Amino acid sequence: MSGSTITPWVVGNWKMNPMQADAQQLIQNFKGLLDITPIESAKCHIGVAPVTLALTTVQSVLSDSNREIYTVAQDVSRIAGTGAYTGEVSAELLKDSQIDYVLVGHSERREIFGETAQILNEKIKNALNAGLTVIYCVGESLEQRESGQAEQVVLQQICDIATVVEAEQWHNIVIAYEPIWAIGTGKTASPDDAQTMHAQIREGLSQITAYGKSMAILYGGSVKPENAVELAACSDINGALVGGASLNAESFHKIALAFANTK
Structure with missing residues (x-):
């Protein structure tokens, strides 16, 4: 089932970087590169996920x-609301700061x-109930493959997470x-x-939700400018979750361009 009509996403996961x-x-x-070579919002959603300290900055x-x-949180608490939970940042606190997107389930x-x-389900439930869009990460180990x-x-x-x-x-999940x-x-x-797995994911989603055919499914794992065009050409790959390459503005811009121009 092709997802080629879905507007792609390119999200940079900065992890515990930089200062x-x-x-x-x-x-x-990155903004300077967009001024020189713009990427239309209608052709590609772009987001960055900095450390919690840097979200509002x-x-x-x-x-x-x-x-x-979009500014994307890398994590969210399994605890909802506010209270005596030292070190936690709830979905409601993110939403209050106009942070509308969050990563959940990253292998790290x-x-x-x-x-x-169970923990991931609690996080997803809280995030969705607070009105956040969840970028839910899945993936297998080398041994499992x-x-x-x-x-x-x-x-x-x-x-x-279906429970x-x-x-x-489901409309608010990537x-x-x-x-x-x-x-x-x-x-x-x-x-x-990658395309084979994405097609299987889409088929699985379609059996769970009516939104399955229209949900964006991103690929992550050493995405860089050198492989972005080839990945973008795959019908069920609707963007990229980018790690190390997102810490370089030029590389990240090239990846976003690849998906914007190929889809």
């Missing part, structure tokens, strides 16, 4: 851009910080497929392999 001054310079450089620096660029959160399906379990693992991760997502809330073995390694799934 504040460098973050502001990165944004200014980056949002402010982006406010005078020649097009909308699952593996390093032990976030289980080599043992032939990749599709099963990824589709199970999608089924995991907490209301029918009308899926990001990131094979764990390709994150930060320089390795990338071949376009054929």
Whole structure:
């Protein structure tokens, strides 16, 4: 089932980078590139996910851009509202600061910080109920891929959230497929392999929600300018969740251009 008519997304996940001054310079450089070679909002959604400390600063620096660029939170608390929860940032607090997008389920959160399906469900439920759009990350390990379990693992991760997502809330979810073995390694799934998985994800989504055919499914895992055009040409790949390459304004701009011009 083709998703080629879906407006693509290109989102830069900065992870625990960079320092504040460098973050502001990165944004200014990216805005400058957009002034020279604009990318229409209608052709590609663009977002950046800085560290929590920098969310409102980056949002402010982006406010005078020649097009909308979304500010995306890298995480959200499993606790809703406000209260005595030291160190937590709830979905409601993000929304109050006009942060409307959040990553949930990134493999680093699952593996390093032990976030289980139950924890992720709590985060997703809170985020959606607060009116946020969730970029939900799924992906398999190298061992799971080599043992032939990749599709099963990824589709199970999608089924995991079906118990907490209301029918009308699927419209506020973007899926990001990131094979764990390709994150930060320089390795990338071949376009054929990535397209095959994206098509399976779309088929799985279509069995769960009426929005399945129209949901954006992004690819992540060592996305860079050199492979962006080929990935963008795949019918069910509707954008990219970009890691290291998003810390370079020129590289990030080229990736966004690739998806804007190919889709």
